[in-house]
Amino acid sequence: MDWFNSEKYKLSNCSRRYFDFENAELRLSKNSFDKYEEINKKLIGLVGDIDVRKINDETIIHLKKRLNEPTIISGEKRARSPARRNHFLVVLKNVLNFLKEVEGMQNIHSLSKIKKFKEEKKPVEVLTDEEIKVLLNSIGENCITKLRLKTLIICLLSTASRITAMLSLNKEDIDWEGGIVSVRGKGGKINQLIFDELSREYLKKYLAMRKDNCPALFATTNGTRLQVNCAERAIRNQGKRAGIKNRVYCHIFRKTSSSKMFFSGVPLPVISRYLSHSDLATTQRYYLRGANFEEVKQYHRTLDYSSLVNRK
Structure with a gap:
């Protein structure tokens, strides 16, 4: 295989082209851009700087297993949240989609097979x-x-x-x-x-x-x-x-x-x-x-059917 071609398909180089594209198109805020770049570095650390054409179902399964392992977060060893794990999958999916849709690269792993982790719905936090x-x-x-x-x-x-x-x-x-x-x-x-x-x-x-x-x-x-x-x-x-x-x-x-x-x-x-x-x-x-429940009681008053009843 030609050395230059093999370098072109490395995940690190593909992701760099993707980030350059996003930066040029201004489709990400600076905060999102920096966060995605940080996640991408960790992603390469988990799966290696592999040839993107070799990414398959086994690669995704291996990545998910690694993401399920405890890691050091804020100085403590603990599990990543489902949302955090999904960030890795989103970045990988975005890179592969860029290669397929923008660069026209063939033989890219099916994006539909990259399923996200199920996230527990948390109540929305607000201030009174x-x-x-x-x-x-x-x-x-x-x-x-x-x-x-x-x-x-x-x-x-x-x-x-x-x-x-x-x-x-x-x-x-x-x-x-x-x-x-x-x-x-x-x-x-x-x-x-x-x-x-x-x-x-x-x-x-x-x-x-x-x-x-x-x-x-x-x-x-x-x-x-x-x-x-x-x-x-x-x-x-x-x-x-x-x-x-x-x-x-x-x-x-x-x-x-x-x-x-x-x-x-x-x-x-x-x-x-x-x-x-x-x-x-x-x-x-x-x-x-x-x-x-106080709001439920307040709006329950709208369920007034008394005018519809012919009292006898």
Whole structure:
């Protein structure tokens, strides 16, 4: 076999071409891109830098067995979650699909045979109005880092935005009159965010306190763009300081706002459009909390058949 041809078909080189393609097409956010690249390195560590034309049912079975083995996570030896294991299968499937559909490579393993691990459906985590009140009121406004954190949380609640999209914005992107901002989101799609009056009020207050020349909407005290990991850490720590029982993280504000809209009577298609989902099922499964019994009792009143009965 020609050496150059054999190198071309190695999983490492095929995946590199796939990631270059995704990067050029802007179909992945930077956060997703970095995560997929990290998983791909571990994937090659599990199955080896094999010739992609030799991937078959046995390869997939071997990979799944390796994924089921305990691994070191945050310094502890434990099993990967089904969702984490599925990330490996998704990356492999995406690479093979790229080779088949974009490069026209023949003899690629059937994608339909790469079955995901079954994931247990978890209840959607949201914050109550009282928890949001406690969280926001636990943050002072007397220094730039505290005001930045409070403003960021208010903006995430108002826009139901992903943290990556929010931190990609620049100051000049904000429409101070209408509050509508276009941003490139997950999958390279252009999404519209709506900043309400409260979020614009706090943005003005936060920007007025800043002394740097950084164009980013949210910046560090060193004048550089605020990064996702820093924002996540600050929000997580503030949740603990505020004594919030539920885990507080960036994405919970997106889930909280979508559930609040739904239980306020906003139709599901409207919420799905606001979240920039292409599938209503995604909105319903991952972003809407279940109803509690008090709400069931409240809406049970709509089942009134008394007017249909001729009492005798």
